[in-house]
Amino acid sequence: MELDALRNRYLAAVSGAGDEAALEDVRLAALGKKGEISALMATLGKMEPEARKAAGAALNVLKDEIDAALRAKKAALSDAALDARLATEWLDVTLPGRPRPRGTIHPVSQVTEEVIAIFADMGFAVAEGPQVESDWHNFDALNIPPEHPARQEHDTFFMARADGDIRPPHVLRTHTSPVQIRAMEARGAPVRIICPGRVYRMDMDQTHTPMFHQVEGLALGHDISMAHLKWTLEEFCRAFFEVPSVELRFRASHFPFTEPSAEVDIRCSWAGGQLKIGEGDSWLEILGSGMVHPKVLAAGGIDPTKWQGFAFGMGIDRIAMLKYGIPDLRAFFESDLRWLRHYGFSALDMPTVAGGLSR
Numbered sequence: 001m002e003l004d005a006l007r008n009r010y011l012a013a014v015s016g017a018g019d020e021a022a023l024e025d026v027r028l029a030a031l032g033k034k035g036e037i038s039a040l041m042a043t044l045g046k047m048e049p050e051a052r053k054a055a056g057a058a059l060n061v062l063k064d065e066i067d068a069a070l071r072a073k074k075a076a077l078s079d080a081a082l083d084a085r086l087a088t089e090w091l092d093v094t095l096p097g098r099p100r101p102r103g104t105i106h107p108v109s110q111v112t113e114e115v116i117a118i119f120a121d122m123g124f125a126v127a128e129g130p131q132v133e134s135d136w137h138n139f140d141a142l143n144i145p146p147e148h149p150a151r152q153e154h155d156t157f158f159m160a161r162a163d164g165d166i167r168p169p170h171v172l173r174t175h176t177s178p179v180q181i182r183a184m185e186a187r188g189a190p191v192r193i194i195c196p197g198r199v200y201r202m203d204m205d206q207t208h209t210p211m212f213h214q215v216e217g218l219a220l221g222h223d224i225s226m227a228h229l230k231w232t233l234e235e236f237c238r239a240f241f242e243v244p245s246v247e248l249r250f251r252a253s254h255f256p257f258t259e260p261s262a263e264v265d266i267r268c269s270w271a272g273g274q275l276k277i278g279e280g281d282s283w284l285e286i287l288g289s290g291m292v293h294p295k296v297l298a299a300g301g302i303d304p305t306k307w308q309g310f311a312f313g314m315g316i317d318r319i320a321m322l323k324y325g326i327p328d329l330r331a332f333f334e335s336d337l338r339w340l341r342h343y344g345f346s347a348l349d350m351p352t353v354a355g356g357l358s359r
């Protein structure tokens with residue numbers, strides 16, 4: 001009678017346990033070292049042999065029964081927990097996969113990265129300067145004094161101050177050359193930098209936009225010469241246009257900030273309306289360059305009797321058009337998605353000299 005009551009009580013407790021912790025409490029109360037059934041087992045030793053045999057068998061049956069109930073309940077509880085997790089973490093494997101990212105890298109960004117990769121490989125660091133630039137950095141320091149005719153050629157956007165006074169004047173930089181001055185001020189000599197970035201001029205037609213991109217180069221040392229300039233630009237063009245060899249033509253020219261100055265043309269062919277770099281009978285102008293003018297070195301705080309070097313400036317948009325056969329500059333800045341998909345680059349292919357620039 002007493003065991004029947006125990007059985008009913010524990011089987012009810014087992015089936016009423018709401019989680020594994022409650023179930024463990026039931027197990028300890030019944031079968032634990034200090035549990036009720038265990039306590040009864042301990043009394044067997046003091047019984048008469050006959051009584052002990054009968055009581056022992058009955059207690060073992062009861063113990064097995066409770067044990068089996070505990071196990072069954074435990075399995076049911078963990079099944080229920082798994083079902084609950086599956087219900088919240090389900091995944092519809094019949095759904096379509098994620099679409100590929102649709103954004104692309106703009107040709108200007110791509111070409112900028114390509115240019116940086118090539119010059120970085122030759123030991124040039126990337127320098128930056130502000131787009132709203134002081135008139136002094138943009139012009140005077142580059143040997144373009146106020147009365148110099150080159151000022152007019154630059155179609156400058158002037159910044160007005162809130163009070164209407166435009167002195168000291170600031171401009172939207174008309175070229176990346178002022179970063180030469182800033183790099184000299186910040187880094188001194190020797191120095192080897194390039195500066196890619198946005199520049200602004202009041203101009204708009206098929207080959208001009210009010211904002212466009214240039215990359216400036218500057219290398220100063222004790223004996224850096226035109227020969228170094230020529231080698232550097234040839235190496236750059238060969239790597240950039242991804243051809244085995246290129247031929248450059250240095251044409252005497254004039255820039256206020258270099259002496260001597262040269263404009264550089266690259267040999268190309270237009271056979272069949274298709275531009276090919278490195279062969280043919282045509283020449284295409286791609287950049288301006290020269291030996292940094294002593295006055296420019298002095299403006300940058302560098303002693304022109306101790307240091308010399310070359311500089312160059314190149315249109316990024318222009319070399320992007322040439323390399324990737326893009327006919328109209330204005331399309332670069334129209335954000336036409338069809339154009340961007342056609343001319344854009346995969347975001348996952350970073351240009352490197354070793355791994356390939358454009359693939």
Ligand code: DAH
Pocket residue numbers: 174175176177216217255257258287288289290311312313314
């Ligand atoms: N700053 C010139 C321009 O915008 C380009 C240029 C020419 C830069 C010759 C240079 C250089 O550094 O040496 O047209």
